[in-house]
Amino acid sequence: MNTPPAIILFGHGARDPQWAEPMLRLKAMLEQRQPGLIVELAFLELMAPTLPDCVSQLLERGCTAVKVVPVFFGKGAHLKKDFPALLAELRQQHPRLNIAATDAVGQWDAVWRAIADEILSQGQ
Amino acid sequence: MNTPPAIILFGHGARDPQWAEPMLRLKAMLEQRQPGLIVELAFLELMAPTLPDCVSQLLERGCTAVKVVPVFFGKGAHLKKDFPALLAELRQQHPRLNIAATDAVGQWDAVWRAIADEILSQGQ
Structure with missing residues (x-):
């Protein structure tokens, strides 16, 4: 019973449903790279589910550990x-x-390195 | 006179000044990797400068092209x-x-790959 914690990708949320698409792509990417890993989205506002609702749903599914x-x-x-x-x-x-809970993704240097790479590779 | 366009990193903005720190790190990263490149920050709301103010300042510095x-x-x-x-x-x-203007950084797969790498490498 040493299953990895379920991952909750916790975003701000927005009125436009399209806003969440990149987070859905991240969910798919994680599920593909680690089959069996449970990955769900949750939002601070304007979108469902909220973090408490997401956690309740994961508990109902039998999860014993989550990482936000x-x-x-x-x-x-x-x-x-x-x-x-x-x-x-x-x-x-x-x-x-x-x-x-992890740190916010914006605290991870690798994320900004990827952004810098992309900006510089798009040509000047 | 074939200088690269000045880069404007355009973020949402927030009340807390610390919010902009990762964007300042990105600016420093870009300047370090491409010396001479002009990189400035601008914000939609709650922080200064606005995008129009940033563009005016770059024009005063003699910039003829910007990439947002x-x-x-x-x-x-x-x-x-x-x-x-x-x-x-x-x-x-x-x-x-x-x-x-480039696409939003959240449209770049490399950014989400970097986030996925980090999530999976932080151990389960």
């Missing part, structure tokens, strides 16, 4: 206040669920 | 409506400035 990946570029109030508050609430509500 | 890189993950109203409107306005105001 904030798909945000910058660290503003959403990541400094809203996200920690959500995590604290979830941990209180589900004391037996192992809830981990 | 939208540092957004998803394509919602900001990129479908606000950004094209801003570009159209800038092109009308500065007919002699060559204004190009």
Whole structure:
């Protein structure tokens, strides 16, 4: 029973459904690269499911551990206040669920290196 | 006089100044990798300078061409409506400035591959 934690890609959300498409591509990419890995999307606002709803659904599916990946570029109030508050609430509500969180993807140098590569390779 | 266009990294903006730090790191990365390249930041809201202000400052510095890189993950109203409107306005105001724009960085597969790599390498 040493299954990897389910991954929750946690984004801001937007009114336009197309906004979430890159996150859906990331989900597909992860599922393809690690077959069997559970990957779900959750949103802070404007889109469903919310993070608490996503966690409830994963619990119903029998997940015992989740890892939340904030798909945000910058660290503003959403990541400094809203996200920690959500995590604290979830941990209180589900004391037996192992809830981990990574840093925001915008803190990962490799992401910015990929962006820089692309900008410089698109020619000047 | 075949200088490369100045790069404008165009982000959403936020109330917390720390939010822009990763974009500043990207600017430094680009400047280091291509010495002499002009790279500036501009924001849609909540942070200065705005895109029009940034373009005015670059014109004052003698730039004749700019390339705007939208540092957004998803394509919602900001990129479908606000950004094209801003570009159209800038092109009308500065007919002699060559204004190009790339796709949003969230449309670049390499960016999501870098994110997927990082998620999978952080161990399960």
